[in-house]
Amino acid sequence: MSGLQDLLREDLRGHEPYGAPQLDVPVALNTNESSYEVPxxxxxxxxxxxxxxxxxxxxxxxxxxxxxxxxxxxxxxxxxxxxxxxxxxxxxxxxxxxxxxxxxxxxxxxxxxxxxxxxxxxxxxxxxxxxxxxxxxxxxxxxxxxxxxxxxxxxxxxxxxxxxxxxxxxxxxxxxxxxxxxxxxxxxxxxxxxxxxxxxxxxxxxxxxxxxxxxxxxxxxxxxxxxxxxxxxxxxxxxxxxxxxxxxxxxxxxxxxxxxxxxxxxxxxxxxxxxTGDMLAMVEAIKGSRDALVAGLDALGLTPVPSDANFVLVGGFPDERATWQALLERGVLVRDVGIPHHLRITAGTPEETQAVLTALREVISTPARKDSR
Structure with a gap:
């Protein structure tokens, strides 16, 4: 343990700071931001x-x-x-x-x-x-x-x-x-x-x-x-x-x-x-994307949790970490929140919703790669 670690409060040692990947990808749906620019x-x-x-x-x-x-x-x-x-x-x-x-x-x-x-x-x-x-x-x-x-x-x-x-x-x-x-x-x-x-x-x-x-x-x-x-x-x-x-x-x-x-x-x-009206108009668009995302995930045989937010928690992944990586390789960034077999997906624009559903369809239909170790 370094000298600074010795000086750190004991109750904070070993804990991880808050963080979400900030990656340059075509479709970023991992931090529940609005995909719409300010009007x-x-x-x-x-x-x-x-x-x-x-x-x-x-x-x-x-x-x-x-x-x-x-x-x-x-x-x-x-x-x-x-x-x-x-x-x-x-x-x-x-x-x-x-x-x-x-x-x-x-x-x-x-x-x-x-x-x-x-x-x-x-x-x-x-x-x-x-x-x-x-x-x-x-x-x-x-x-x-x-x-x-x-x-x-x-x-x-x-x-x-x-x-x-x-x-x-x-x-x-x-x-x-x-x-x-x-x-x-x-x-x-x-x-x-x-x-x-x-x-x-x-x-x-x-x-x-x-x-x-x-x-x-x-x-x-x-x-x-x-x-x-x-x-x-x-x-x-x-x-x-x-x-x-x-x-x-x-x-x-x-x-x-x-x-x-x-x-x-x-x-x-x-x-x-x-x-206020201009700002809240975006909310209705995002709710539409959320509901379309839920329907699309259900059609893929996954298990979306009914959502009252601007994101959807979806289950049904045998290996959520492998799915997260496979989506990233296709230019789609979602959130691994640490719940087994689940990922969280922000509701974005209609185009982003279609992109993530298309990527998921490809991932689900692609046989899992065997571990070479």
Missing amino acids: RTVVDAIVRRVGEVAPTLNRYPDREFAAVREALAGYVTSTTGCAVDADQIWAANGSNEVLQHLVQAFGGAERTALGFTPSYSMHPLISRGMGMTWIDGMRSCDPAVFDVSAQLAASQAREVDPHVVFLCSPNNPTGTALALDVVEAVYEAAPHAIIVVDEAYAEFARPGTPSALTLLPGRERLVVTRTMSKAFAFAGVRLGYLAADAELTSLLRLVRLPYHLSAVTQAVTCAAFEH
Whole structure:
């Protein structure tokens, strides 16, 4: 072990950082980005807004990012029907930083975080990074089932008595949405915990899928996190946010870095909300690609998991790693998420959907190469 390894915190030794391959391929469907470029109307608004703030970049930005919070509150209220005030909104550089703020404020050393895996890999990474003990909860007693029941989740929450609980709806990497009774049951079963419902993919949910935003009134320990990276095609902007009780959002000021949202980030974010309709039009196109992808995978004899996200987890591969490599050799990059016999595929453009289905058809029909070792 090197000298630096000796100096590293003991609880971080041996762990792997977050990472997904960033390869130059014709069809990149591995990180759940939008395949659609930002609309020209929004680009023009961004240029105008950034031009307005550029001369004042010698000054610090609005520490309270008031315009961003007003815009986000208006967006959440108008699109979900859940009335949210600006003082209930918090934002940061991607939803990962939002999650980090929550763990900094309510987690830390000698505290415990609970999540139900497989789920978003950053939840344990952020928790461990803040010195928390991470507990892998079960989604089901059957490893082939990716849903989590209210009874099973609540029983684990009572047993662990955590300080932070992570729920994910739609869940990444499975794409499955949570029933609200799961959130309600966990909230009651973990009375000392902040309950975080990660809704990064909420805009892609099928009609009738409920949002935990409806549960916020009267639940001061409940937090719903979201992002502009997916539905708004803003992965490069890094703007995530949460909605919660106003007192909870106020407490996050204790851990945020000074002026954490740059003036440029705030300007770009506000520009997007001038054209919400243009941005969300891409969501419907992506949902169409997702549904076409599910149908195509099913026709190939594979087993796609019903998805409320902008990706599909698909099973049925005898060797998922070999399939991943074979697809890459055909110019298609998907995600190996570590679930045996499964791969995760982002829903892209119709052309990308056809490309991945064509590549999969070739891979499935090609006899596996024998190991020469």
